[in-house]
Each structure stands twice: as C-alpha cells, then as structure tokens.
Amino acid sequence: MLRRIQVALLFVLAVGCKKQQGPSVPHLQGPLACTTGVSYDFSASAVHPLGDDVCLQFEWGSTVGDWGDPVHSGETCTVTHTFHSAGTCRVTARAKDSKDIMSGWSSPLIVSVVAPHGGPPTGVAVSSGPGDSDSTVVVAWTAPAEGTPDKYIVRFRSVLDSGYSILGETIQTSYVHNPHGMTGHYQVTAVFGSYTYDAAAEPTTVPVHSAAATLFEINVDPSRCGFGWTRDSGIGNVFAMTDSANCSSVDFYISDLDTGHGHEPIAVVSPNKADSIDPGAIGIVPPAFWRMNGFSNPLPDPQSPLPGYRSGPNWNYFIYTQISSQPCYISCYTAGEVQKHYALIQVDSVDAASGRVWVESWYQLVPGLRLIRH
16 A cells, blocks of 8 residues: 555656756857947747747846747747947857746857947038039048048049949048039948948939929919929929018019010019019019029020129129020029029920910029039
C-alpha cells in the first residue's frame, strides 16, 4: 500500500514539474557593428515545451526594454533599436510564458557602436546677389552638427537638365554662382574623408508658372480684371477690383485707361494708380492700400533675365504698360514691398472688342532675383 502511494506521489510531482516548465533561452540575432542614430533590427525566438505562446524582452546594455506581444512558440520576434552612444553594447534577450515563467538570458551579442563620421549641411537656401548682381545666386547653409567637414561640394541642375553637375568646392558655408541667366536647383554635399552627406533641402530658382487665365477689361467685368501672385507659393489668381479686401492680393489689372470698353491699346496697370490715372476705374475701384508695382516696356526675349529695376531719372519700370503685340512679354517689379520680387507676364492674346485678355505668368520666389528662365 505504501509503495502504491509513493508511486502515485512521484507521478503527481512529475506531472506538476512538466506543467511548470518555461520557455527555452532565446536564440538571438542582430548586427555586430552599428552607428549611432541609425535604426537596426534585432531578432529572437524561444521554444516552449508545451507549445505555449511566449513574450520576449531585450536588454540593451544597462537598459531593459518592454516585454513584446505574445508570439507562437519558436516564432521570431523582431524589434528595431537605435543606439545613441558610441561604445561596446551587450545585447541579450529572455522569454516568458503566460504564467510569467521566464527563461534565462541569452548568450550576448557584443555590438560595437560608433559615431557617424559626419553629417549633412542644414538650412540650405538661395538668395539673389547684392545690388547690381541680382542675376547671380548666393547659396548658403549651416555646417553639420557632427563637425566641420573637409570641404563642401556645390552642384547645380538647370531647368533644362535631368541631372546635377558640380559647380565647385569650398570650405566656406556659402557659394556665389553666376548661372548666366539659367535657373535651376542646388545641392550641397559635406565631405568627411571618404564619407559624403547630401543636404536634404535642394532649393530652386526656377520660377513658378501659373497657367493661362482669362482676364477682362475693367469696364467689361471688374470682378475678373485683377491678377496677383501669392507671395509664399508664387501661384497667380484672378481677383475682383471691386472689393477692397483684395487690395493686398492684386498685382495688376487690365484696362484701356478710358471709360467704357472696346478701345485700344489695352494695358496692364498698377492697382494703386487706378483712382488717379484711369477714368474707367472711377466708381469701380474702392479706396484702399492697393499694391504698388512697376512694369517694363515689352520684352524681346521671355527667357532672358528680366530688366533690373532702375529709379529716376532713367526709370525703366512704369505704372502701366500697353500691350503692343501678341504674345507680349512684360516684366513686373513689386516696387512697393519690403521684399521685392520679379515676375514675367505673358499676354498670349487680346480681344479688344469683347475686352478679354489671356494671360499666363512666371513668378520668381527668390526676393530680388530677376532670373526667369523656364
């Protein structure tokens, strides 16, 4: 009788021990060489003797991560980790089951973590050259946070090209480029020994194109006779000259500078002069601080740099310009603003009898730059 009790007790203990078995020590995989600031994948898997699901936990040197979601026995669990300090890091993993029975820690992966050899320039921007050099481009940037590179390489991709070409090298944080009338995109690369890092920003001098819009002579339809460019996007839109709320939006309007309509020639007119030089605008344009702009005489070449603004006695921008041909190319200069811009107005066609004018434009977002190649 005693013998049977002892056998039964041993059987119960054996069954109990089997039920208390936990997951195996995980098998751990991952890279042994890493760079700070870069994300890497590490994987681990553990087998449970009863086929139960397991959770895995990773230790990154002195930092222990959270337990992951349950995975099937033997299934790989992958986590992404970014090292923020250089040195040697000991990475391990362990597993537990639903009863919180844990395995031991795995054999460690000894990971060598190094700091990057450098980094990219930041804040790359373009501006126009000073004074009479407003057809040259100044490219400027901020040095990489990772240190001073051996040099910078400046590249240019013109509006006519599909790839970048090297302009030159410098150890300064700016570069002056004479594009000889061409517009395009700029790229700056920091060089640290054999490592190169491209700046994320690739600023451009390519003007913003606004597709052809139909405008009307002010006495035909004053609700569709004004046109202006949004300063932060360069996109042009049609506006009414009957609403003073549009005074900060309109850059020019269409008028024959007479009462009624059907007269020729039709002109583009600075909105701030509507009440003083345009009989046809009287009673239509409400008093307001309308934009003050200047317009060149018609241009022979729509792709060349626009005329640089010149003040008296040899003015070359005027309060209105008559449309003398079709197509007609006229430069606009936003004379009344602190940050002055150039734009090209292209009058594609004019129907004086109906008072309709078809206009498209190119707006240069870089203040003071008169490059307009498109």
